[in-house]
Amino acid sequence: YDLEQSAPAWSDGVFAIHELPVSGGVPNGDVMNFFPEPDRTAFREAVERTLDTGEPFELDVDLITAKGNYRRVRCMGEIELSRGKAIALIGLIQDITEQHDLEQRLRRQARTDDLTQLVNRVEFHRVLDQRLRDARAVDADVAVLLIDLDGFKGVNDRLGHAAGDEVLRRVAERLRAPCYDGCVPARLGGDEFAVLVTPVLDRVGLDAMVRRLLHDLEIVMEGQGHIARVTGTIGIAWSREASQDRDTLLRHADAALYAAKRTQKGTAQTYRIEAGRRQVS
Numbered sequence: 001y002d003l004e005q006s007a008p009a010w011s012d013g014v015f016a017i018h019e020l021p022v023s024g025g026v027p028n029g030d031v032m033n034f035f036p037e038p039d040r041t042a043f044r045e046a047v048e049r050t051l052d053t054g055e056p057f058e059l060d061v062d063l064i065t066a067k068g069n070y071r072r073v074r075c076m077g078e079i080e081l082s083r084g085k086a087i088a089l090i091g092l093i094q095d096i097t098e099q100h101d102l103e104q105r106l107r108r109q110a111r112t113d114d115l116t117q118l119v120n121r122v123e124f125h126r127v128l129d130q131r132l133r134d135a136r137a138v139d140a141d142v143a144v145l146l147i148d149l150d151g152f153k154g155v156n157d158r159l160g161h162a163a164g165d166e167v168l169r170r171v172a173e174r175l176r177a178p179c180y181d182g183c184v185p186a187r188l189g190g191d192e193f194a195v196l197v198t199p200v201l202d203r204v205g206l207d208a209m210v211r212r213l214l215h216d217l218e219i220v221m222e223g224q225g226h227i228a229r230v231t232g233t234i235g236i237a238w239s240r241e242a243s244q245d246r247d248t249l250l251r252h253a254d255a256a257l258y259a260a261k262r263t264q265k266g267t268a269q270t271y272r273i274e275a276g277r278r279q280v281s
Helices: 012-018 039-053 097-111 121-138 152-159 161-175 203-216 246-263
Strands: 057-064 070-082 085-095 143-150 184-189 192-196 219-223 226-238 268-274 277-280
Touching (some): 012 085, 039 057, 039 085, 070 097, 097 121, 121 184, 121 192, 121 246, 143 203, 143 246, 152 161, 152 219, 152 226, 161 192, 161 219, 161 226, 246 268
Parallel strands (some): 226 268
Antiparallel strands (some): 070 085, 143 192, 143 226, 184 192, 219 226, 268 277
16 A cells, blocks of 8 residues: 555465455445444554554454455455555465365364254353352342253163163253353253343342243153153352352252252252351252
């Protein structure tokens, strides 16, 4: 980009990335329009910072071509000097779409349970930690549900492991239902699931959601002349009573879960601290 003439010049490769014919010349309109927000602003700020400071920039941004196709590109730029005066901005744009997509797939795989496609334990802990940091900042309350499937071993024993896998997939599908939008469901391992509840739900709203969830977790499997029934038992805990600490919060939910299983499987209990006494109810 010639600073004195305010004239851009593109190589053939830049035209190809933008899916524009070389014969048409550099577009007359704002070339920034090829970058969707917020990347457009980030790119513009990087260029302006380089023009102001003389320091080069490098950043990865999204780009939408003239034909409407998505690209992920790496942009680099630096000032060209002549006798100590800036005369041009020299830039490089590289199509890194395939590399970016591969990195995104690998990242999703590392964070996702392969069988159910829910987030796994590691990703659940990461999201929960972030939610707790946000809660500490505004003194909010975060609810976590721990779910254990009752009768799951009987499905594997009577109907086989393929049927057991189907149960886990059905549970995951129900946890992703639109009525639970805003929640973060996860498979922690085996037949253990967890749900990070949407922050818009208060305790009254959560009670209604848990009643529906207990119903949704009732699954009947048939095959090989056998019938097996699965239900879910739920332990509930709130973050304020755990001092916004992840490990304490999960211990509270775990205690509520096993109190519910001892009382009656297929039910839910909440961990509470009242008058200095820890209890589940």
